[in-house]
Amino acid sequence: MNFLETVFCGVTLKNPVVAASGAYGFGRDYTDFYALEALGGISCKGTTFAPRLGNPPPRIAETAAGILNSVGLQNPGAAHFIEYDLPWLRAQNTVIIANAAGSSVEDYVENVALLAAADVDMIELNISCPNVKEGGVAFGTSCASVEKIVSAVKKVCPKPLMVKLSPNVTNIVPIAQAAEAAGADALSLINTLTGMKIDVAHRRPILHNNTGGLSGAAVLPIAVRMVWEVRRATQLPIMGMGGVTQWQNAAELILAGANAIQMGTAIFADPYAPLKVIYGLAEWVEREGCNNISELSGQVRPW
Ligand SMILES: Cc1cc2nc3c(=O)[nH]c(=O)nc-3n(C[C@H](O)[C@H](O)[C@H](O)COP(=O)(O)O)c2cc1C
Structure with a gap:
């Protein structure tokens, strides 16, 4: 029985646990620990059309139950990613998601056109990065700008387009609907x-x-609340993330309405954390008497 296989907007994930953008770089550092094919997928480091150095250090600060980062989208640029990283990633037998960022509508369009024409499975459109001066979260916090950028990018994106939303808004629902x-x-x-x-x-x-x-x-309770709100407002598949460190956290996001989940910060402390979550989820699905994890998505019973 394949308890965890998940079809996510037409793309088959062998399990619903994906490495979050920025946590896994372009994957190579983690092959010392396990074969990357264990994961449902990898969302690559946020990639811009031109290379970026990111922000000056210090860029990471530990907090009581998480980290603050201001990396600022350091990356080698889309052409370099496609030439040097993607062929290697492609050979890892897992789903590859390119995470695209930019500083203007034109810049996003040019970048997504290039990335989506390459051998990636999906594009994750990052309009929610809080650490860059131009673009980033500025695009993701008003309905008008979300509509403008998503419709422009969609025209040049033949691959499934997943839009990554910012929690730095008063109400995430109209943004998701836009x-x-x-x-x-x-x-x-x-x-x-x-x-x-x-x-x-x-x-x-x-x-x-x-x-x-x-x-x-x-941030987990905020992520769970936002996934729950967005689930009730749209029909779109949702990849939930924010604060998943163990399978129970992933189960919360799934019960709230996510179809798959991503893990980022937890991987820095324990590179094996995603594998532990995968095992825990499989056991959970079996214990619940379900055939597949999709049967549990959105099944929270609100008071
Ligand atoms: C160091 C670091 C770098 C990140 N870089 C990106 C990025 O390039 N693009 C992006 O969409 N999200 C980026 N994120 C956000 C994560 O993908 C994720 O949305 C967020 O960290 C919440 O998940 P977590 O609590 O499991 O880390 C980054 C997060 C961290 C900690």
Whole structure:
């Protein structure tokens, strides 16, 4: 019985556990631990059309139950990714998602056209990065700009287009609906929440960027709430993420309405965390008497 196989907007994932963008780089560092084919998929590091150095250090700060990062989309650019990283990734026998970012509508369109023409399975459109001065989250926080960018990108994207939403909004529902109306094939949520940490002795923010994006265990309840809200407002497949460290957290996102999940920050502390979640989910599905995990998606029973 294949308890975990999941068809996500036409793409078959052998299980619904995907490495989150930014946590796994382009995958190579993790082959010392296990074969990447164990994963349902890999969402690659956010890729821009032109290479980017990212923000100056310090770029990571630990917090009580997660991390703040202000990496700022450091990446080698789409052409380099396609030439040097993608052929290797492709040989890993897992689903490959390109995570596309940009600084203007034209820049996003040019980037997605290039990435979607390459041998990737899906595009994740990052309109929710809080750590870059131009673009990023600015595109993901108003319905008008979400519609503008998603409809422009969709025209050049023959692959499934998954739009990654920001939690840094008062109400995520109209943003999700705007993405759906503009042609998104799927949604992923949540990106990081803007936060700040101060070195009291020096009266200085720890991060050179002053603020950063909070991820890890601390954000799980927010992610679960947002997936639940979005599930009731759209028909689109949802990849839920934010703070998954163990299978029970993934199960919460699935019960709230996610069809698959991603894991990021937890992998830094334990590279094996995704494998433990995969085993835990399979046992959960069997215990619940289901044939497949899809039967549990959205099955929370609200009071
Ligand atoms: C160091 C770091 C880098 C990240 N880079 C990206 C990125 O390039 N593109 C993106 O869409 N999300 C990026 N994210 C956000 C994650 O993909 C994810 O949405 C978020 O961290 C919540 O999941 P988690 O709590 O499991 O980490 C990054 C997160 C971290 C911690």
